[in-house]
Amino acid sequence: KQEVTQIPAALSVPEGENLVLNCSFTDSAIYNLQWFRQDPGKGLTSLLLIQSSQREQTSGRLNASLDKSSGRSTLYIAASQPGDSATYLCAVRRGGANSKLTFGKGITLSVRP
Amino acid sequence: NAGVTQTPKFRVLKTGQSMTLLCAQDMNHEYMYWYRQDPGMGLRLIHYSVGEGTTAKGEVPDGYNVSRLKKQNFLLGLESAAPSQTSVYFCASRDGTLGDTQYFGPGTRLTVL
Numbered sequence: 059k060q061e062v063t064q065i066p067a068a069l070s071v072p073e074g075e076n077l078v079l080n081c082s083f084t085d086s087a088i089y090n091l092q093w094f095r096q097d098p099g100k101g102l103t104s105l106l107l108i109q110s111s112q113r114e115q116t117s118g119r120l121n122a123s124l125d126k127s128s129g130r131s132t133l134y135i136a137a138s139q140p141g142d143s144a145t146y147l148c149a150v151r152r153g154g155a156n157s158k159l160t161f162g163k164g165i166t167l168s169v170r171p
Numbered sequence: 172n173a174g175v176t177q178t179p180k181f182r183v184l185k186t187g188q189s190m191t192l193l194c195a196q197d198m199n200h201e202y203m204y205w206y207r208q209d210p211g212m213g214l215r216l217i218h219y220s221v222g223e224g225t226t227a228k229g230e231v232p233d234g235y236n237v238s239r240l241k242k243q244n245f246l247l248g249l250e251s252a253a254p255s256q257t258s259v260y261f262c263a264s265r266d267g268t269l270g271d272t273q274y275f276g277p278g279t280r281l282t283v284l
Contacts, residue, residue: 092273101175101261101275147214149273158204158229159273163213 060085062150064162071138072170079133079165081148086126088150089157093122093133096145096164105146106133138169173197175276177262183282184252192247192279194262200274201267203245204229205237207258208278214261220245221267252283 061084071077081091090109094102106115106122108131114123121134131148145166149159178193194203205217216229220239234256236248245264249256262276 094275099278101277102263104272104274107272158216158219161214163211 060088060150060152060160062148062160062162064146064148064165066165067163068166068168070168070170073138073140075138075169077135077138077167079135079146079167081131081133081162083129083131083150083160085152086129087153088126089153091122091124091131091148091150092159093120093131094147094149096147098144102147135167138167140169140171143167143169175262175264175274177260177276177279179279180277181280183284184249185284186253188252189248189250190252190281191249192260192262192281194245194247194264194276195243196245196262196264196274197243198264198266198274199242200264201242202265203239204263204273205235205245205247206261206263207231208261209258217247217260252281254283257281257283 063082088110092107093105095105096102108115108124119136124131145164147164149161151157151159175196201222204219206214208214215231217235218229218237220226223242226237238246260279263273265271265273
């Protein structure tokens with residue numbers, strides 16, 4: 059059974075810091091990995107999706123990497139801002155169009171002004 | 172283009188009452204999902220559908236029923252609500268093609284007294 063772990067559960071950093079959020083998964087036979095952002099009281103918004111054949115994806119100040127063999131992904135946030143404060147979840151899809159996402163429990167990030 | 176919408180946003184039920192949560196998407200997506208999110212438990216899949224007229228059980232289906240009579244709508248029913256069903260419910264959809272992104276609704280906060 060696929061398990062997705064995100065440690066630590068919470069993180070607080072000063073504004074302007076570059077930071078890395080980690081995600082690990084137990085079964086390396088994944089199809090793709092997706093990073094989501096969730097603001098308090100809101101739904102999930104997709105940030106980046108990495109296919110299993112890719113090593114990384116970038117969008118603005120965000121960069122996500124994937125190392126399938128070691129079962130790890132990182133989300134890099136450059137020059138963090140208070141507006142980046144949210145919970146970040148990673149999720150993996152094992153294989154095939156019919157397969158379902160397995161989610162981590164998320165990392166709650168607080169960026170202090 | 173509204174994406175994924177959910178009705179209602181909030182609801183309070185008494186134990187034993189029934190209700191239906193409505194999810195609608197305007198992206199012509201084949202796949203639709205219902206999740207619940209609880210503190211410390213993360214997101215758990217309740218039921219899902221891979222196309223109009225189809226439904227399937229997810230990780231925590233007991234106490235819930237679903238229907239997908241129209242492609243754009245996915246209904247989640249609680250026949251006899253229990254306090255353990257107090258949660259935030261999220262609907263999601265995706266088109267089912269290779270590398271597709273999963274889109275989430277804003278959530279329904281349900282309290283069962």
